[in-house]
Amino acid sequence: MGNNGDKLLEVKGLKTYFHTQEGVVKAVDGVSFDLHRGEELAVVGESGCGKSVTALSILNLVPDPPGKIEEGQVLFEGKNLLEMGDKEIRQVRGNHIGMIFQDPMTSLNPVFTIGNQIREPILIHLGLNRKEAKQRAIELLEMVEIPQAEKRYKMYPHEFSGGMRQRAMIAMALSCEPMMLIADEPSTALDVTIQAQIMELIARLRREKNLAVMLITHDLGVVAGVAETVLVMYAGKVVEYAEIDRIYYNSRHPYAWSLMRSVPRLDEKRERLMTIGGSPPSLINLPSGCSFSPRCPFAEDICDGEEPPLIEAEPGHLSACHFAMDFESHGREVTS
């Protein structure tokens, strides 16, 4: 997958569960994927499918209690992040791996200036002195296209607009020249036009710095043109993993397949839009068999009984569906 370089991040069999009063929530239940240097991977799925928790698990930021990483490895440059002690992993956070979050208003500390917050990781990780750090912070603000950077340095988050705050967050995350950026729904809280700008900014920075980007979103449309690989998650598991074009045009899993057909298109004539009935299952009481089967248009008996394994349906295209192999014919059969 994504052969732009060597493997930077390898996630193997990650399981993160939350222990609540109502039961154990299997937020991430056996997720594996790789990320190469300079690659942009989009992790896509509905709210609650576990994509954000996956991202937090990588940096071991899952609140504990009630969350706990039960199993799995996260190999970054060969070293398992999950086994690192506190001091070690702090070297990675903000330094080798940067992370930005969904809502820039609540994700920035309201009582400190933007400059102060951007300067912080620089001071800690890069060991520059105050003046140098400030200089660098201002440069970073310019890099993310914030005008009047020097003036903005002294301002507070509430004085920025949504788009600018997100840019500031990006500046903060990239301040120590990390190899990888995790972007958790970076544009969801923003207006549509600003969304596009932010995505472009990330794409540009990625090219300039050969940054690996893990983009988390629920919006398949947003990733078009930016992501190379897509990881589709559902109910805590990976259901499909392939290059983006395959997912869009040649999906081998009913989930993405249905999603693609529920969107109106300018180039195709569609009589009726497909819908996916129902809603995601409870992560405490997962149905047996395939988690998607209650909503699946192709479901058959085997789907309720056995959980489909994640198999390579064609080279470079993984899918967790019993019918992944001959999906096309199966699909045509069913929809006729």
Add this chain to the structure above:
Amino acid sequence: MLLFILRRLYQTVIVIIGVVLLISLLMSIIPGDVARMRAPKGATEEMLENIRQKFNLDKPFLTRFWLYLKGLPTLDLGDSYTYKRPVMDIIRESLPWSLKLAIVAEIIIVIFGILAGVLSAISRYSFWDVLVTISTSILVAMPIYWIGRLLQLVLAQWLGWLPAAGAPPPGTGFWSGITYYIMPAAALAAISTAYVARMQRSSLLEVMRQDYIQTARAKGLSNRRVTYKHALKNGLIPVVTYIGIDFGILIGAAVLTEIIFNWPGVGHKLYNAVLQRDAPMVLGLVFVLVLLFVFINLLVDISYAFLDPRIRLGGGEEVS
């Protein structure tokens, strides 16, 4: 910021006007036969009439209202029934004592309250946290005069470490004088300290749940830095405002504490005035104390603006 201060000032003025009106109202509806209570036994009707005249009790409601109202801006609060002296004079004598006690109490509250709250929140569910939570819960439920008596029982009666009551007699040196302050100040501070600790704890816990704490961690900051730099500054804000409100509770508590400890402050005078149904004294004192309370709250609100940049800068958002 200026706008904020002006707005608060304007609000304060209106409140003071309201307070003045309310107190004057109360003053005016005192029944006329209070005179009977003032007069010695077997007083003639004439004597009663004299008393009534002296204290304006014979005048119609509106006149009394106006007469009292007039005096307030100059702090002419009338004469006390019991002491037969201007209320303001009596207040002037006793207020400094109360203020001294209140200041010592406030120091205790701020230091111990915030400290206990912070430590409690940081080490959640630990022995210390449980201890603080339980003890503050109990303290908050106790009538303050009982706390005072308990302190006297243990520290003065049983252990004999501190003098049981009274203010330092004139001529006492500073250090031995302190011993007189300790118990009353501690009793006075007890309940408020408990409240502040609880507030601080819940405020800090709430802050720790915020998104920006997660961001701070994701930047690779140590737990210490996250807690003491990022969380604490936010967590202190509501507590600071609370301390202003708390001053009101402190005033009420002072009344009771001063009686227990025989402290010659306004609380003591208020108590006697209440027992004697000395309305000018009571209402005059209440008026002064309320003014003080309002003023302190104003100061606290303004200082709050210094702490929270969102208030300070008026929250003007720019369009990208």
Add this chain to the structure above:
Amino acid sequence: MPDRRDPDDLRVGKEQPELHGPEIEEFEIELEKGRVHGRTALWSDVWHRLYHNKMAMVGLAIIILLFLVAIFAPLLANHDPLYSPLYNPDVGAAEKAESVKQTPSWQNWLGTDQLGRDIYSRLVYGSRVSVEVGIVAVLISLLIGLFFGALAGYFGGWGDSVIMRSADVFFAFPTVLGAIAIMTVLGPGLINVFIAIGVLGWATIARIFRGSILSVKENEYTEAARAMGGSHARIIWKHIMPNSIQPIIVYATMGVGGAILAEAWLAFLGLGQQLPLPSWGNMLTEYLDFYTTDPWMMFIPGLAIVISVLAFILLGDGLRDALDPRMKGSI
């Protein structure tokens, strides 16, 4: 499309767990027959959460006990709370001296006070005062506060300003001072205590209620209800009330505890229930004077007060946690 299991069988909002952290779910907003649930808890959920909160349950148990004692006081007391042997001409001098300040015995379960009266019986009857003050004062505050809060919040405009400024004036009076001021004018007596505490408390309730209303008013589901043609009253009652009432419930619960404590404070100043009728406040006040000779006495009404007030605090805390959907799901 083959109809296998009905996908809508998996009910939204009911089984969806609320996770700590980034995966917090918003309940879906349903509009069916006027029942809306946005980001609020359903009552059965609330009770369920409350039930599991041990401390809150302890508080509730104590409160129920308190109410039972107050209601059944005549049955529970084994002596006349007002009877004092010192005023009984048939009792000899020696016996009189003996009867005073006795520590607990089989005769007098909690001992006797300085006039030889049975403390236990006085305590039992005194509970009535505490319960009465708690309930009546809070009710008065609620009546006034909810009314004005609703007016201010729902209709806004200059009425809102006037009401809120008036509330500010009341805020300027710390409860004890305000109560003293009012009662000096009205005179002592239990009913005046109700009035004083009740009248002083309306401001906070009005402010809270108004705040809730304001935040709920602008919500989409209210607009939707209005679009469906609901009248003002109906909107307030069915839509705004259930959501705005929650912080009020918590505050009112704590308020009952506060009122009990306020009675104790006022009793110290001689305001409130007048002797020889017992109240926990005036009992405590009396016994304080004996702290050098018989310190055990003051612990009895003192502990009664503390435990009762604590119970309300615990219940209030528990209610607050149960009503706040974000708290769900930890440990």
